[in-house]
Amino acid sequence: MYAIIRTGGKQHKVSKGDVLKVEKLEKKVGEKVEFEEVLLVGGDKAGVKIGQPMVADAKVVATVVSEGKTKKVLVFKKKKRKQYRRTQGHRQNYTAVKVEDIIA
Secondary structure (H helix, E strand, O other), X not given: OEEEEEEOOEEEEEEOOOXXXXXXXXXXXXXXXXXXXXXXXXXXXXXXXXXXXOOOOOEEEEEEEXXXXXXXXXXXXXXXXXXXXXXXXXXXXXEEEEEEEEEO
16 A cells, blocks of 8 residues: 655655655654645555545554755856856755555
């Protein structure tokens, strides 16, 4: 069974046991998280349920595994023939969650 959820402005396809990195959540390691914005549920005998825009009474339960930062992304600005160059780095915060259950 799988589901497509929306969190942090992005959509993720998840199934039971998956570990995924989502935008930073205000939860501590070991806490439960419920994703209520479920867009699609499928892979079971009942078929695929598509939400309009959300699937009613569906949620994904996950546990926070860890927190961290992604790899550094360099942002480089330049204007030709003007001696203008700027380099800036960015590391996005994330929360790693493990999907425990999909409730359809």
